[in-house]
Amino acid sequence: MNILFLTLSKMEDTNQRGIYTDLVRELANKGVNMYVVSPRQKREKLPTELSKTGNINILKVKTGNITSTKSFVEKGISTLKIEDQYLNAIKDNFKGIQFDMIMYSTPPITFNKIIRYYKKHHNSKTYLILKDIFPQNAVDIGLMKKDGVLYKVFRNKEINLYKNSDTIGCMSKGNFDYILDHNNYIDKDKVEIFPNAIEPISRKVNIEKDKKVLDKYNISQDATLFVYGGNLGKPQGIDFLLKVVNEFHKVDNGYLLIVGSGTEFNKINNHIENIKPKRISIFERLPKEEYDKLIGCADVGLIFLDHRFTIPNFPSRLTSYMENSLPILAATDSNTDIKDVLLESGSGFWCESTDANEFIKYAKKLSIDKDIRQDMGLSGRKYLEQHYDIRETVNILLKHLEGDVQNV
Known part of the structure; x- marks a missing residue:
């Protein structure tokens, strides 16, 4: 055939x-x-x-x-x-x-x-x-x-x-x-x-973070690493992402890593260079192997979508985060049913991408509570194996x- x-x-x-x-x-x-x-x-x-x-x-x-x-x-x-x-x-x-x-x-x-x-x-x-x-x-x-x-x-x-x-x-x-x-x-x-x-990779057995990788990017091994990886264009609701950048200092022990390319990369990069926030880094391109190593060190996976969408987008990076047993924090429009999947699977938190305060509230919770991160990550991995x-x-x-x- x-x-x-x-x-x-x-x-x-x-x-x-x-x-x-x-x-x-x-x-x-x-x-x-x-x-x-x-x-x-x-x-x-x-x-x-x-x-x-x-x-x-x-x-x-x-x-x-x-x-x-x-x-x-x-x-x-x-x-x-x-x-x-x-x-x-x-x-x-x-x-x-x-x-x-x-x-x-x-x-x-x-x-x-x-x-x-x-x-x-x-x-x-x-x-x-x-x-x-x-x-x-x-x-x-x-x-x-x-x-x-x-x-x-x-x-x-x-x-x-x-x-x-x-x-x-x-x-x-x-x-x-x-x-x-x-x-x-x-x-x-x-x-x-x-x-x-x-096709899911084998479940992680060794949950130790790769210290060499974290040192390379000046990320503390003890920090709770929040990672966004993917397109950085208008669909991601960049103005909301910039609000998160401005407020992320409120997340105790959190570190925000943004990896991606797209039409809005320069806007985000220039904003970060101008305000010089602590515990935030952005990279336009990383070799796939290098990115996978960083994802292996991550504690939380992030999803962003513009709040104006009337169509139910469903970002594919959800499966990548679930595969790596990462809890997910998603800020999107209200029409996508990704919020329903997060609720059904017990794999993360959702807020509308107009409410930076709500996002930071969930980020704080995930940053300080390792047990919640672990439970949500394992629930997401189980859901992936059953559905994706x-x-x-x-x-x-x-x-x-x-x-x-x-x-x-």
């Missing part, structure tokens, strides 16, 4: 860990021939290239700059051009291959031409992994006007994407409900929950190809 997977996630090496690489590896482990199409953005100055390892084929396609670009116009143009770039590269490099399924994740919403082509010529089944509800998310945070031409163009593409998809896999119940409530033309039977999932293990959740996708799987 052959599955074509279209993604904007950079996938140079499927041995790396992440929600998409883990998905690709698990499908390959089940005998599926995987054909992954991933971007090589203009800034990388690398050509289109095909690589193969076992039954995983990765086609890295030269594209414009789509992610981490400060120009919304450049991002928009590159996003509109990507489907032709991908389709031409697929035709050139995967000649003669019959695809049983086309699997694709949002963003972007501009793969309709590819999807229609393979539905028509290969009779391929089509599966949308919905990770992003665009363009409404851009409207929510003021990047686009709902009565504007750009919104209408992208909204039309979004509608066509949903119509062209045989199945839409949503990250959570909140996403499931939102898609159906705001798109009454979608048949409920074609929508299901396909959560963010990973890719070795189990991949079967949600494969049931749509049951006859083909039996013949692999």
Whole structure:
């Protein structure tokens, strides 16, 4: 069986860990021939290239700059051009291959031409992994006007994407409900929950912190280490994050470590340099191995989302924190159901990202109470193993190809 997977996630090496690489590896482990199409953005100055390892084929396609670009116009143009770039590269490099399924994740919403082509010529089944509800998310945070031409163009593409998809896999119940409530033309039977999932690492046995790593970053071994790792853009509600930076001195024994890149990195970095707070550090980029070591020393994982969102975002870093048995402190909009997961799993605290005082109150509690941190961390790890293990959740996708799987 052959599955074509279209993604904007950079996938140079499927041995790396992440929600998409883990998905690709698990499908390959089940005998599926995987054909992954991933971007090589203009800034990388690398050509289109095909690589193969076992039954995983990765086609890295030269594209414009789509992610981490400060120009919304450049991002928009590159996003509109990507489907032709991908389709031409697929035709050139995967000649003669019959695809049983086309699997694709949002963003972007501009793969309709590819999807229609393979539905028509290969009779391929089509599966949308919905990770992003665009363009409404851009409207929510003021990047686009709902009565504007750009919104209408992208909204039309979004509608066509949903119509062209045989199945839409949503990250959570909140996403499931939102898609159906705001798109009454979608048949409920074609929508299901396909959560963010990973192949969990073994549970930590040694809970001793790596003193060498902490010393390298001038972090006290006795400090309660709060870590935010991920995108630093407008979706994260940066003004609220800056309020947390201003108030974090109130968290006794706490240390705040911010690791990420994005359009708002310089704004955060400049603010920290100007006020020179104690026990706060920010890094734009760290090697994956180095970041993993720091996460291994962390005591609390942080999640931030802009309070204006009307769509139920569900950040994938939740699984990373749960995997490492970290309690979670999330400050988000009120529409995301991540707060419900934290409550159900007993894995952390939530507040709306308008209330810095509430955030600091929970941070203080987590900083001084090791037992709560440990209990929440273990509860989160247990919840991950029950709900977000890719070795189990991949079967949600494969049931749509049951006859083909039996013949692999």
